[in-house]
Amino acid sequence: MSLVAPCFDLGRNLGQRLTVRPSRACKPSSSPVSRSFASFSPGSSSRWLRSWPIRRMAVNGTHAVNGVNGTRSKHDISALKVNQSRLMDAIHSGCKYGAAHRYGDDPVETGMARLSLNDADKEVRDWFMGVTASLNCKTTIDQMGNMFAVRPGKNPKAPPIMMGSHLDTQPTGGRYDGILGVNSGLEVLRVLHENNVETEGSIGVVNWTNEEGARFPMMAVSSGVWAEAVSLETAWNLPEVSPGDDGHRKTMKQELERIGYLGSQPASYKAFPIAAHFEVHIEQGPILEAEKRRVGVVKGVQAFKWFEITVKGRDTHAGTTPFTARMDSMLCAAKLIVESNAIAKKLGGLATTGILNQQPGSINTMAHTVTFTLDIRHTEDAKLAEIEETCRSEFARIAEKESEKGCKVEWKELVDSPAVNFHADCVAAVEASAKEVCEDLPMTADDGQLWKYMISGAGHDSCYTNRRCPTSMIFTVTKDGISHNPKEYCSPEDCAIGAQVLLGAVLRYDKLRAERGDLA
Numbered sequence: 001m002s003l004v005a006p007c008f009d010l011g012r013n014l015g016q017r018l019t020v021r022p023s024r025a026c027k028p029s030s031s032p033v034s035r036s037f038a039s040f041s042p043g044s045s046s047r048w049l050r051s052w053p054i055r056r057m058a059v060n061g062t063h064a065v066n067g068v069n070g071t072r073s074k075h076d077i078s079a080l081k082v083n084q085s086r087l088m089d090a091i092h093s094g095c096k097y098g099a100a101h102r103y104g105d106d107p108v109e110t111g112m113a114r115l116s117l118n119d120a121d122k123e124v125r126d127w128f129m130g131v132t133a134s135l136n137c138k139t140t141i142d143q144m145g146n147m148f149a150v151r152p153g154k155n156p157k158a159p160p161i162m163m164g165s166h167l168d169t170q171p172t173g174g175r176y177d178g179i180l181g182v183n184s185g186l187e188v189l190r191v192l193h194e195n196n197v198e199t200e201g202s203i204g205v206v207n208w209t210n211e212e213g214a215r216f217p218m219m220a221v222s223s224g225v226w227a228e229a230v231s232l233e234t235a236w237n238l239p240e241v242s243p244g245d246d247g248h249r250k251t252m253k254q255e256l257e258r259i260g261y262l263g264s265q266p267a268s269y270k271a272f273p274i275a276a277h278f279e280v281h282i283e284q285g286p287i288l289e290a291e292k293r294r295v296g297v298v299k300g301v302q303a304f305k306w307f308e309i310t311v312k313g314r315d316t317h318a319g320t321t322p323f324t325a326r327m328d329s330m331l332c333a334a335k336l337i338v339e340s341n342a343i344a345k346k347l348g349g350l351a352t353t354g355i356l357n358q359q360p361g362s363i364n365t366m367a368h369t370v371t372f373t374l375d376i377r378h379t380e381d382a383k384l385a386e387i388e389e390t391c392r393s394e395f396a397r398i399a400e401k402e403s404e405k406g407c408k409v410e411w412k413e414l415v416d417s418p419a420v421n422f423h424a425d426c427v428a429a430v431e432a433s434a435k436e437v438c439e440d441l442p443m444t445a446d447d448g449q450l451w452k453y454m455i456s457g458a459g460h461d462s463c464y465t466n467r468r469c470p471t472s473m474i475f476t477v478t479k480d481g482i483s484h485n486p487k488e489y490c491s492p493e494d495c496a497i498g499a500q501v502l503l504g505a506v507l508r509y510d511k512l513r514a515e516r517g518d519l520a
């Protein structure tokens with residue numbers, strides 16, 4: 001895909017039709033989480049743009065601050081800084097587990113092959129447990145192996161703000177997709193820990209299981225179970241794509257058990273409610289780099305639909321059948337693919353054919369049947385519908401009028417994933433933080449703005465969390481826009497920018513929820 005290489009696509013396996021209909025934003029419901037943010041007035045957000053009192057927790061557990069009896073001191077957000085070298089050490093330390101595909105001499109010049117629930121995934125999970133324990137977090141594991149590490153705040157009973165992403169990778173993956181998001185969250189916790197900051201509510205990090213869907217073929221399946229968009233049984237019974245050494249395909253549940261990460265906590269937002277979810281992720285596309293910007297404030301995820309198109313013609317001899325007598329399904333399919341590209345370009349979207357098959361497959365015989373996939377995308381649902389409608393009418397016209405004696409075109413819808421709109425409060429928190437972080441950076445963008453609103457071209461765990469709690473994402477620069485590749489790269493400076501924006505966004509949201517009484 002030209003815009004953004006997907007981190008995952010919901011329901012990628014073609015045999016399985018998946019309709020994904022996330023809410024436009026989190027709807028008020030009877031859950032305590034939803035009630036609390038439904039009552040918030042967006043107009044108050046300007047008050048928390050820059051500074052507020054941060055309560056520092058004395059080592060002895062009382063709330064004495066700066067040696068003054070129990071009073072609060074006012075700290076600017078900019079006083080708290082992530083530690084770039086510590087962040088990078090952590091990223092590369094965790095990447096010991098599953099490192100693969102060496103491309104250079106430096107020890108960190110490898111990609112990753114840490115497929116979900118394999119031995120390397122177990123090792124990095126153990127590493128995550130050790131890190132979060134050292135930061136005084138309580139870590140719980142649910143029935144999907146999702147790991148929730150929570151650092152208690154002043155009001156520990158309220159649902160935590162979670163910073164989440166994933167530690168599994170593609171078989172030829174890199175060191176940043178997902179990994180940067182989890183490590184950014186851990187670095188935020190380290191900053192809070194070393195500064196003895198007591199947040200209003202609890203704050204934590206979540207490692208979602210099998211986001212990539214590379215081993216168990218359903219993307220973001222475990223955040224999907226948490227959101228109750230995917231059933232536990234469906235997820236548990238997913239067989240791995242390739243059989244193991246013993247010739248058997250293990251299920252997710254079997255592998256969760258084998259590596260010791262089948263938790264007892266129900267995998268549900270009801271058992272583990274989240275106040276808000278923030279995810280740092282590499283952009284996976286070329287836009288920030290091309291525009292010389294440093295950070296993306298992600299407002300949502302574009303809509304997409306997948307189809308399998310079948311073109312039926314007639315198999316006849318290549319040498320004896322004149323053009324006027326042909327029903328050439330391959331020629332017809334080629335014209336349809338070219339047309340889909342033109343339609344998507346005209347309407348500001350994307351169209352991609354990734355799979356094409358034909359029968360019978362002979363050099364001197366026309367194909368009687370061609371099937372191809374069509375992936376169409378747009379940031380707006382209405383525009384996506386227009387792309388689909390235009391493709392349907394033009395495909396019918398081309399098949400009938402421009403394919404000699406004509407072919408038949410059949411459509412089968414495989415996936416329908418409407419646009420996701422992240423929550424305004426979370427987007428505002430990320431934006432305020434991004435603006436502040438960018439103030440201290442050298443100006444490189446032609447228009448004088450180092451941050452940019454973005455719509456994600458790929459799906460993420462945040463698509464599912466957005467159904468159940470306010471969510472937003474932070475994008476970082478990705479070298480040459482390359483991901484799902486061992487050479488995937490985000491510079492140490494850009495990794496730290498992502499983590500710093502996360503820190504500011506989370507603390508702003510923590511302040512907001514206290515101000516509006518979520519924690520009362």
Ligand SMILES: [Zn+2]
Pocket residue numbers: 007008166177178211281460
């Ligand atoms: Zn990812």
